[in-house]
């Protein structure tokens with residue numbers, strides 16, 4: 014399955030985040046042995062434990078909702094935080110990154126699903142963050158792109174619309190706030206059920222769990 018997915022991602026150069034949440038270390042090592050190096054987790058305790066016992070060249074991505082008081086546990090090693098949805102969280106990531114002598118890559122999470130959901134920014138909120146004095150002073154976070162989750166639905170046209178919307182948000186922010194040197198280039202969208210559409214709509218990074226590891 015890994016090989017099949019990678020061959021579908023290769024024409025667009027889309028990266029694969031293997032979402033290993035709830036799965037045992039043996040399952041991760043199996044994919045590691047096939048060459049996969051990027052793994053995604055959504056619980057702090059779990060990512061910390063897995064980082065400690067698994068090979069050190071794994072890039073750990075935090076893909077879930079992150080509580081401010083837990084940033085300190087992942088700051089020493091996390092390679093990308095996908096779901097930044099407030100200035101407060103970004104401030105804490107900056108602070109903990111500085112303590113660890115690191116610059117941590119982050120994505121801004123957007124609320125793109127037409128259904129109700131608790132998490133994610135809208136365009137105006139993101140603009141407010143990116144133009145705030147607090148953000149402009151931060152030296153230890155790097156905003157490398159955007160992330161979003163489509164509605165869980167069989168209506169593929171709706172899913173496509175939502176991904177198009179995220180791509181549009183990415184383009185707008187790119188023009189307004191970033192230049193070439195800022196390396197603002199990632200669009201993290203697409204999961205097991207909808208990654209084909211996400212890739213067609215410009216995803217640079219898909220987050221796939223079920224297809225690789227089976228049902229949770």
Ligand SMILES: *Cc1c(COP(=O)(O)O)cnc(C)c1O
Pocket residue numbers: 032034055076077162204205206220221222223224
């Ligand atoms: C669990 C999860 C995924 C992977 O979902 P699958 O449907 O198992 O591929 C992707 N993104 C986020 C944010 C998740 O929490």
